Amino acid sequence: MTDFPTAPPQSWRMAPRPIANETEVLKRVTVRLLLEHERPEFDRLLTEKHYLHDWVLTGQSLRYVAELDGHWVALIAFSAASLHLKAREQWIAWSPRQRARRLPFVVNNSRFLVLPERQRYPNLASRVLGLCLRRLSGDWQERWLHPVLVVESFVDESQYRGTCYRACGFAAVGATRGFARASRDFYLPHGQPKQLYLRELRPGARKLLRQARWPAALVALEAKATGPCPFRAPGLASLLDRLGALSDARRGHGLRHRQRFVLACAAVSTLMGACGYRAFENTCKKFTQRQLRALGCQREADDGRYYPPSDTTFQRVLKGVDAAAFAALVGSWLVEQEVGALVQLAVDGKVLRGSGRRDGKPLQLLSAVTHHLRLTLDQIPIAEKSNEIPALKPLLQKVNPPPGVLITADALHCQQESARFITQELGGDYLFGLKGSQSGILDQTQRLLAQQAFSP
Structure with missing residues (x-):
């Protein structure tokens, strides 16, 4: 690892020898994490030469320097993502609850300073940014114990065109409203909207951030990295x-x-x-x-x-x-907070762990759960010496879903009365599983599907 240059005030300057081939120059550019004793010079250069004239970063952060032949040519820093960005939330399409739990997996490229003149090396910025993005998630995992899935950045298009971000696969998703955070709970207008750029650091990261169930390897990391409260x-x-x-x-x-x-x-x-x-x-x-x-x-x-x-x-x-x-009170409140929460509901039965009735059998519950967020809206106990089938109707009557709702359930609920109640009384649709144990219905269904003769 290269030591800090011997002359800190001049450390950012390029070697004096002329370079004719930019491609050969860029091949010699390397990126590394900033060393602790280099912080004063790093902060000084940001304060003096970056257009924001501010070196302060928010939350968890990493700082990098790009070098050419031992000389600094660029400074770049990543820090915690913005709390609320309308364009980002629409691009990811996650819910407020998911955003609160997974926002730490999004980081902000909060500072980027190319030290030599851009006209001399027009592709230097994209080269440095690309090198940083290749190692960012691994470095973040080592320092903050969880990976990075998405990177965001703001570009003041009155001064820059965002060319290096586009070259590195970023997408411009929309302009901000021109507000700056003045304290923990308040924002003030500054009159300078910026373009928001976003990029996935791994294929399918955007889909992963909004999906209901995460891979087992990320579940524990999600619990540790949970962000702020999702509700206003x-x-x-x-x-x-x-x-x-x-x-x-x-x-x-x-x-x-x-x-x-x-x-x-x-x-x-x-x-x-x-x-x-x-x-x-x-x-x-x-x-x-x-x-x-x-x-x-x-x-x-x-x-x-x-x-x-x-x-x-x-x-x-x-x-x-x-x-x-x-x-019941929390369930009714959730319906108001999550727009469209009742569009699709799953009905599922579970055994309550650690419970026991007089006959020694555990307590069974039938629950109504939203598909997208897996929120339990309501649940009722299943009567002794009974099963889930007769409990479906009273459960859905308690939830009172709107017309047009889609109810999904396993093969146990593939019953005429259950289907009639959902379609005729609730005005919704159903999607039931079907197994070989119901051979008559299964044979008839396979025949109709092959003929495409069933009613839509």
Whole structure:
């Protein structure tokens, strides 16, 4: 690894010998991570020569230098992605919940400075950017313990054309609205919209970010890298209003947190992937002051700030609440937050682990789950000495999906009464599995499919 140049103020300058062939020059360009003792010079050059005149990066970050024959020719830095970008969210097509959990897998090319004159080496910028992109995910994994799937960058098209980004496979997806983040919860207009460029670092990364089920290798990384709360403050306030209908079993003075605040925190934490009281507490620590206030947190008298509940508070409150009523309220609230959540529903039965009835058999539940986000909207217990078939109708009546909904279920529900209820009473459609155990229906279906004679 090349040592820091002996003359720091001149370290960015090119070797004085003339170079006739740009292709041969670019082959000698290398990229490496910045060394800690090189930070002052790196920051000084960004402050003096980058058009933003600012070296400060946000969140997790990596800094690189590009060298030619031991001399710095470019500086490039990557940092945490922007919290909210309308064009990016439309390009990925992920939900607010998915964005909150997977935003750390998107990084921002926040600074890029080519030191020699661009006219001298017109392809230097794309060469440096390409070399960085090849190693970025691996370096990020080593430093921050998770890979990078997508890279974003902003280009001020009043000064630059974004040619090097296009050359490296970036796509221009839309202009920003011209706002800059002034504090954790507020943005101010600056009147300079920029073009947003996005690029996948691995094939299918965009599809991976929006798909419901992740590969096992990424699930654990997703849980560790979970980002901020996905819901805006107004949506959290509406959840608080609903939970106020539940009675509080706790008694006595000096209660630090109201029950509805604790329940709202538990609900949102669960949607962010938390499982367990300690996980609830750790997840809620990521909420902003505005979000905690919207969830109903009471301000501390000592310092005027809002603080999340502890794990023991979650335990006390959740043990005393009506679980069925709590689930119903959260389910109805989710429908309002996720537009189109009821367009496709899956009905599925599960055995509740660790449960037991008087006959020794475990409790079985039939649940209605959204396809895209796998959110459980409601569930009912299956009666003893029964199965899922008669429970389908009361479950869907509780959910009350809109006309046109598609209900999917396994082969057990391939019954005439279930199909009639979905199509005639709910006004929806069904997609049932069909197995060889129902030989008569299976034979008839195969014959009709071969003839293409069934009604659409």
